Each structure stands twice: as structure tokens, then as C-alpha cells.
Amino acid sequence: MNYHGKNWGFSNTGDFMDDGQPEDAYSISSLSVVWFTLLSVSSVSAKYPELYQTARRSPLSLAYFAFCFENGSYNVKLHFAEIQFSDEEPYARLAKRFFNIYVQGKLIWEDFNIREEANGTHKEVIKEVNTTVTDNTLEIRLYWAGKGTTIIPKRGNYGSLISAISVCPSSESECGVEVTTSPVTKEHKPRTYPLILGIAALILSLTFMIFGAFYWKKCVRNADAGKRGSFSLKQLKVATDNFDPLNKIGEGGFGSVYKGRLPDGTLIAVKKLSSKSCQGNKEFVNEIGMIACLQHPNLVKLYGCC
Known part of the structure; x- marks a missing residue:
């Protein structure tokens, strides 16, 4: 996956249990697979083929989260290329991949098929959608519903x-x-352009610095208020009265669940991992991943972690 920026994160849920490979070790002919990442050895027909040299896949749910976005309207472009299948072998042409695409929790494309959209493998296809950010967070989720080969x-x-x-x-x-500029010829007085470009670059840099400082302070305030994301152990102790037994509302395979209240009045349920649990950290992380990808009116939404 090609992405830049420290304010991006992703969640990959599921396991390819039927591929006959050791855990976290993958080997596919004409492709190298490491940690759910595909490396293409064949060139992709695209304006920027380097974008499609790698791709991230998921057996169930793959979600991307962008934090500290300014609220407003955004244009989202999703870049795809089918680099795991090939049209060269006749039997491989029968392979079909279908998955659903959600943006901000809304189903945008159902049963999306990269090969059909691009009219072949190793060809780029870009899907574009306009969306609105209202809580400084953008969520993009790809979900496999069990369809296809x-x-x-x-x-x-x-x-x-x-x-x-x-x-x-x-x-x-x-x-x-990428926007490229044409070279300036002598007939257009090239000596004036470096000065204009320098001033424009300085103004643009100052603008980014001002807005960057503003959003950084805003994100720090949101983190201190515990609105979403990660919480410190001290914050959770305060919210649950130091895990008071009176606030205990349940018991699970991983430990106890406590009722808590954040400084802004939000009621939360805190699951505390017990050292006596018979289940390991991997199972606990998988359960958290499942909670993060499932959405239902009767299920508690994942609010953060410690």
C-alpha cells in the first residue's frame, strides 16, 4: 500500500486459513506476499505504474482511518489493479474477486470487481467519490462478503x-x-519567473505552517479530552473509579468489563485484559478487530484503546 502521512492508520481483520501456508508466511507464483501485501512483478498499464507495484489485501475487512482532517467536503480516489490474477493462463481467467466498499460508513460500491472495471488484469482503475468529514476523521473500509472464487x-x-x-x-x-510546468522560453522574460516562484513558494509554506500549527493544537486538545483514539491508563482509572468492583458490568474470556464515564460525560464500557486469561494476546487483538469492523445498532462501537 502506498500512503504518506503520520495521521493515517489501518485495520486488517481475518486470516487466510485455507491457503495451506504457515502463519504470516506467504509464497505465490509470480507474486511475493508478505504480511498481506502483494508485490507485482508485472508492469501495470497506468500513468503512474509505481503506484500499483504493491497492494494490500485482506481476507475479511480492511479499513483505513485518516485523523485530524478539517471538517468539510473531500474528493476520495481509490486506486486498484488486479495484480494477483493473470489473464495469461486459461484457468486463471475464471478467478473472480468481489468485495464491498464503504466510505464514512456508507456502502458506495457493492460486489466491486477490479478485473471487470478495468477490463482485464494488471490495468489500473480509479474509483472516485465525494464525501463529507464532520468529526475530523475519514474512514474507508473494504469488506469481503464471501462472494467470488x-x-x-x-x-x-x-x-x-x-x-x-x-x-x-x-x-x-x-x-x-502530479502537476508539471512547461519550461519558460527567452521570449517570455525568464528572469522574472524565479522571483515570482520564490515568493509564491514562501507564501505557500507560511500558509501550510500556520494551518499545520492550528490543526496540531486542535488534535492535541481532542486527544486530551479523550474524544477518540488512545487513552492512558490514568484516564481509564479515573473513568472507572480505579476499576471499582461496583462498576463491574460483565465478565468475558479475556477479563472483566467495567462501566466508565469520560470527562465530557460520555458513558463507556472498558474491557480489562486479565493476566489469568486462558486466551492469548493474538485472540484479544482479533476480537478488537472484529468489534472495529462490525456495525450494528445493538453492538457497542469501538471508542479507543489503551
């Missing part, structure tokens, strides 16, 4: 797959595209 050309060849994501404010005319 699973053993062609080999076992474990299914699930969602994406190569790159570009996000820009809707007010920008170009998003995710």
Missing part, C-alpha cells in the same frame, strides 16, 4: 485488494496527480 488460481486468492488512496479537498481541481 477462493481457490483459483490457488487457495487463499480472495478478499479485498487496493493499491493506493488519494484524498483532497473538493475545492482543489487536481487530486492525486
Whole structure:
């Protein structure tokens, strides 16, 4: 996956249990697979083929989260290329990959098929959607609903797959595209251009610094208030009265669940991992991943972690 920026994170849920490979070790002909990442050895037909040299896949749910965004309207471009299947072998042409795409929790494309959209493998396809950010967070989720083939050309060849994501404010005319400038000829007085470009670059840099400082302070205030993301152990102790037994509301395989209240009055349920639990950290992380990807009116939404 090609992405830049420390304010991005992702969640990858599921396991390719039927591929016959050791845990976290993958080997596929014509592809190298490491930690759910595909490396393409064949060139992709695209304006920027380097974007499609790698792709991240998931057997169940793959979610990307962008934090500290300014509230407003954004243009989201999702870059795909089918680099796991090939049109060269006749039997491989029967492989079909379907998955659903959600943006801000809304189903945008159902049963999306990269090969059909691009009219072949190793060809780029870009899907574009406009969305609105209201809580400084953008969420993009790819979900495999069990459709398509699973053993062609080999076992474990299914699930969602994406190569790159570009996000820009809707007010920008170009998003995710490099803009090049033509060289200036002598007839247009080239000596004046370096000064103009220098002043423009200085103004642009100052503008980014001012807005960057503003959003950094805003994110720090949100983190201190415990609105979302990560919480310190001290914050959770305060919220649950130091895990008072009177606030205990349940018991699970991983430990106890306590009722708590954040400084802003928000009621939360805190699951405390017990050292006596018979289940390991991996199972605990998988359960948290499942809670993060499932959405239902009767289920508690994941609010953060410690």
C-alpha cells in the first residue's frame, strides 16, 4: 500500500486459513506476499505504474482511518489493479474477486470487481467519490462478503485488494496527480519567473505552517479530552473509579468489563485484559478487530484503546 502521512492508520481483520501456508508466511507464483501485501512483478498499464507495484489485501475487512482532517467536503480516489490474477493462463481467467466498499460508513460500491472495471488484469482503475468529514476523521473500509472464487488460481486468492488512496479537498481541481510546468522560453522574460516562484513558494509554506500549527493544537486538545483514539491508563482509572468492583458490568474470556464515564460525560464500557486469561494476546487483538469492523445498532462501537 502506498500512503504518506503520520495521521493515517489501518485495520486488517481475518486470516487466510485455507491457503495451506504457515502463519504470516506467504509464497505465490509470480507474486511475493508478505504480511498481506502483494508485490507485482508485472508492469501495470497506468500513468503512474509505481503506484500499483504493491497492494494490500485482506481476507475479511480492511479499513483505513485518516485523523485530524478539517471538517468539510473531500474528493476520495481509490486506486486498484488486479495484480494477483493473470489473464495469461486459461484457468486463471475464471478467478473472480468481489468485495464491498464503504466510505464514512456508507456502502458506495457493492460486489466491486477490479478485473471487470478495468477490463482485464494488471490495468489500473480509479474509483472516485465525494464525501463529507464532520468529526475530523475519514474512514474507508473494504469488506469481503464471501462472494467470488477462493481457490483459483490457488487457495487463499480472495478478499479485498487496493493499491493506493488519494484524498483532497473538493475545492482543489487536481487530486492525486502530479502537476508539471512547461519550461519558460527567452521570449517570455525568464528572469522574472524565479522571483515570482520564490515568493509564491514562501507564501505557500507560511500558509501550510500556520494551518499545520492550528490543526496540531486542535488534535492535541481532542486527544486530551479523550474524544477518540488512545487513552492512558490514568484516564481509564479515573473513568472507572480505579476499576471499582461496583462498576463491574460483565465478565468475558479475556477479563472483566467495567462501566466508565469520560470527562465530557460520555458513558463507556472498558474491557480489562486479565493476566489469568486462558486466551492469548493474538485472540484479544482479533476480537478488537472484529468489534472495529462490525456495525450494528445493538453492538457497542469501538471508542479507543489503551
